[in-house]
Amino acid sequence: MRKSRKIAVTLNVLLAVMLLLSACANSKNDGKAASTAPGASESSQPAGEKPPADPVTLTMLINKDWYTESFQAALSRYEEKTGNKLDVQVTPGGQPFSDALAGKMAANEIPDIVAYYGTESQLKSIQADQNFLDISGEPYISKISPAIADVPVYLKVGGVQYGIPAAAVNVTGVIYNKKVFAANGIEVPTTWEAFIAAAEKLKAANVTPIYEALKDGWPTLLFHYSLVANIVQKDNPGIIDQINGGSYDFTTDPAFRQVLEKLKEVADKGLYNKDAGSATYDSQIAALANGTAGMILQADWAIPVLIEKFPEAGKDIGMFPLPINDDPYLAFSDPWALYLNKNSKQLDAAKGFFEFFTSDENLNAYYGQMKGMPSFVGINTELNPGTAEVANLMEEGKAKPFYHGILAPGISVDFDRASIVLKGKSIDKVLEETQKGYLKSGKDAKLPGF
Numbered sequence: 257m258r259k260s261r262k263i264a265v266t267l268n269v270l271l272a273v274m275l276l277l278s279a280c281a282n283s284k285n286d287g288k289a290a291s292t293a294p295g296a297s298e299s300s301q302p303a304g305e306k307p308p309a310d311p312v313t314l315t316m317l318i319n320k321d322w323y324t325e326s327f328q329a330a331l332s333r334y335e336e337k338t339g340n341k342l343d344v345q346v347t348p349g350g351q352p353f354s355d356a357l358a359g360k361m362a363a364n365e366i367p368d369i370v371a372y373y374g375t376e377s378q379l380k381s382i383q384a385d386q387n388f389l390d391i392s393g394e395p396y397i398s399k400i401s402p403a404i405a406d407v408p409v410y411l412k413v414g415g416v417q418y419g420i421p422a423a424a425v426n427v428t429g430v431i432y433n434k435k436v437f438a439a440n441g442i443e444v445p446t447t448w449e450a451f452i453a454a455a456e457k458l459k460a461a462n463v464t465p466i467y468e469a470l471k472d473g474w475p476t477l478l479f480h481y482s483l484v485a486n487i488v489q490k491d492n493p494g495i496i497d498q499i500n501g502g503s504y505d506f507t508t509d510p511a512f513r514q515v516l517e518k519l520k521e522v523a524d525k526g527l528y529n530k531d532a533g534s535a536t537y538d539s540q541i542a543a544l545a546n547g548t549a550g551m552i553l554q555a556d557w558a559i560p561v562l563i564e565k566f567p568e569a570g571k572d573i574g575m576f577p578l579p580i581n582d583d584p585y586l587a588f589s590d591p592w593a594l595y596l597n598k599n600s601k602q603l604d605a606a607k608g609f610f611e612f613f614t615s616d617e618n619l620n621a622y623y624g625q626m627k628g629m630p631s632f633v634g635i636n637t638e639l640n641p642g643t644a645e646v647a648n649l650m651e652e653g654k655a656k657p658f659y660h661g662i663l664a665p666g667i668s669v670d671f672d673r674a675s676i677v678l679k680g681k682s683i684d685k686v687l688e689e690t691q692k693g694y695l696k697s698g699k700d701a702k703l704p705g706f
Contacts, residue, residue, distance in 0.1 A: 311338075311339040311340050311341065312340050312341075312602050312605045313340065313341040313342070313343050314340060314341070314342050314343070314368045314369060314602060314605055314606055314609060315342075315343045315344075315345070315367035315368045315369070316342055316343070316344045316345065316367050316368065316369040316370070316371065317344075317345050317347070317356065317357060317360065317367045317369075317370050317371065318344060318345070318346055318347070318371035319346075319347060319348075319349045319353040319371060319592070320346050320347060320348055320349055320353075321349040321537075321561075322371055322422070322423070322592050323344070323346050324560060324561065324564065324626070325564050325625070326560070326622055326623075326625040326626040327422065327622075329621070329622070329625055330613065330618055330621070330622045331344070333612075333618060333621065334609060334612050334613070334618075337612065338608070338612070340605060340609075342369075342609075345367065349472070349474075349537075350472060350473060350474060357370065357372065357382065358382075361382065361383075361387065366387060366597045366599070366600075367597060368596070368597050368600040368602055368603075368605075368606040369594055369595070369596060369597070369606055369609060370388070370594070370595045370596075370597065371422065371592060371593070371594055371595075372419070372592065372593065372595055373590070373592055373593075374404075374410050374411050374419060374421065374590040374591045374592060374593045374661070375409055375410065375590045375660075375661040375662075376408075376409035376410075376412060376413050376414075376665050377409070377661075377663065377664075377665040377666065377667075379411075379412075379413050379418060379419075380413055380665045380666075384413050384418050384595070385413050385414070385416065385418075387597065387598065387599075388418040388419070388595040388596060388597065388598055389418070389595075389596040389597070389598040389603070389607075390416050390417065390418065390598075391417050391418065391419075391420070391596065391610070392416055392417040394610070396420065396610070396611065396614035397417055397420075399614060399619075399632045399633055399634065400420070400421060400631065400632060400633075401421075401425060401630065401631050401632055401633055402633075403425050403588065403631075403650070404421055404425065404590075404591055404631055407590070407657055407661075407662065409590075409661065409662055409665075410590050410591070410661070411591070411593050418595055419593030419594060419595045420593055420594050420610060420613065420614060421591035421592075421593050421631035421632070422591065422592060422593055422594045422613075422631075423557065423589070423591040423592050423593075423628070423631060424556075424557065424591075424623065424626055424628025424629050424630065424631060424643075425588055425589075425591070425628070425629040425630070425631055425650065426555045426556055426557045426588065426589040426591075426628065426629075427555060427556055427586040427587065427588045427589070427629075427643075427646060427649075427650060427655060428478045428479075428481050428482045428485075428553070428554065428555045428556075428578075428586060428587045428588075428589075429482060429553075429554075429555075429556070429575050429576060429577045429578055429586060429646055430451075430551050430552075430553060430575065430576050430577070430578055431544065431551065431552050431553075431554050431556070431558060431559065431573060431574070431575050431642055432444075432544075432550060432551045432552075432573075432574055432575070432576070433544055433545075433547055433549070433550055433551075433569075433572050433573065433574075434572045434573065434574045435547060435572040436458070436463060436547050436549075436550045436572075437454075437550065437574075440457055440458060440461050440463070440550075441457075442454045442457055442458070442550075444574070444576045445576075445579050446579050446582070447579050447581075447582070448518075448579055448580055448581075450579065451578070451579050452521070452522075452525065452527075454550075454551075455522070455525070455527045455550075455551070456525065456527070458550040458551075459526065459527060463547070463548065463549065463550050464528075464529045464543060464548055464549040464550065465527040465528075465549075465550055465551060466522060466527050466528055466529075466549070466550075466551050466552070466553060467528075467529045467532075467535065467539075467540050467543045467544060467549035467551070467552050468528045468529060468532040468535065468540070468552075468553075468677055469532070469535045469536050469537050469539065469540040470532050470533050470534075470535060470674050470677060470678070471533065471534050471535055471536050472536050472537045473674075474537075475537050475540060475554065476673045476674065476677065477658075477660075477673075478553050478554050478555050479519065479553035479578075480515065480519070480671070480673055481587040481658050481659070482553065482577075482578040482580075482586070482587050483515040483518050483519070483578070483580065484512075484515055484587065484656075484659050485585045485586065485587035485655070485656040485659075486578065486580040486581060486584060486585050487511060487514050487515050487518075487580060488511045488512060488515065488659070489585075489656040489659060490585050490656060491511075492511050495509075495511060496659060496662060496663070499663060499667065499669065499694070500663060500664040500667065500703075501704075501705045502695075502698050502703065502704070502705025502706040503705060504694075505691060506669075506687045506690045506691040506694065507684075507687045507688055507691050512671075512687065512690075513683060513687065516671065516676055516683045516686060516687070517683065518580075519673065519676045519677065520676050520679075520683060522677075523676060523677050523678070523679055524679070528677055529543070529549065532677055532678065533674070533678055537558075540552050540554070540558075541558060541561055541562050541565065541566075542565070542566070544562065544569075544573075545562050545565070545566035545569035545573075546566070546569070547572075553578070555589055556575060556628065556640065556642055556643045556646070557589075557628070559573060559575070559640045559641065559642045559643060560626055560627065560628065560640055563640065570640075570641060571641065573640075573641050573642050574641060574642050574645055575641075575642030575643065575645050575646050576645065576646065577646055577649060583654070584649075584654075585649070585654045585655055585656055586646060586649050586650060586654065586655040586656075587655065587656055587657070587658055588650065588655045588656070588657055588658070589657075589658050589661075590657065590658060590661040591631055594610070594613065596610065614632070616634065616635075619632050619635050620635055620636075620637070623635050623637045624637045624638070626640075627639050627640040627643065628640060628643060629643065629647055629650060664701075664703060665701070666697060666698065666700070666701025666703055667694065667697050667698055667701065667703065668693055668694065668696075668697035669690060669693075669694050670690060670693055671686055671690050672686045672689060672690075
């Protein structure tokens, strides 16, 4: 009995001490003076909240052509805001970039964040559904511009959203050096005949009229896309469905033949640079900036690249739609985009990067520096010279998506444009090869109609 009482007394003492400490705490909360036991410290972490996560390092893979100053500035803002770091692997563009990603995937070393192309066909080629995180339900998806969101094969596979655009809404046309035009008394042409006449006038003045970059391959697509938008897509809206359905014949239908005839006309008149076969995108940009070339057939993504490399030349750069007819259209690109590795060991931090990137604060700063047409709604920014001169056509709906991006996954439509520019093959031969490859691709993909 005495032992039980002793325990009870001890418990009562402990209870009294606890009540006293509680009263002291309450008196402090009521604004009354309270003393703190020597050596005691108060936690700065609010009750119920998790302590801040330790900084992490996220990995990223990106094509060098996309690793612009504006994108790097966005990465720096993220690091400053979060304390996290980004370990960015920058690869050459084109095939080396695709090879680098394929190698990472084969070794099961996919970075936390991947910059990649934006079409369903391209995403299927790297098994996006197995490798990238489904972000369809994220709130920031509703901020993506309708120009991109309304194209069902952009950033999605089977309707599932995997990417967020990281580029501007880029459009093709003729980027020209205003200073060169003025020095040779040339006004912006509004017809195909005037366009050819302007090019011939530049040639007579020993200025390269149209600088092409065949060594890198892809730059020749931009002239091609402008022609297809105006000759094929604008006037023949059912052709893409015919191609996707397996019923199109490139050798007999005149639409794509007309596209190649325009390329051939420029080549036959000697209006390309003489070293077109060995020229690169970098040399193309430099030639336009320094005035040795008067025009390039490009997308307006080339303008901020030119301004970064040749700041003084920026004021001399303009842009106009390729004047195929009296109502020219632009062609606009599927965006390059960012994707999350669904198996990332730091997925929460990587998801946090997406939330930061799509924040109004970052998007306004990003596109404000880039000065391109934003890929997100609600962003107001000054546009680059050139882009500002054609933006109205995009706003008026006078633009068509790059047709390769809206072909059914698995279909390949490739023209040997280099052989037209370098006069190595006839148009008939190129169309025959295109038709053969098109039918084979549809059969190999087991698509209906092939």
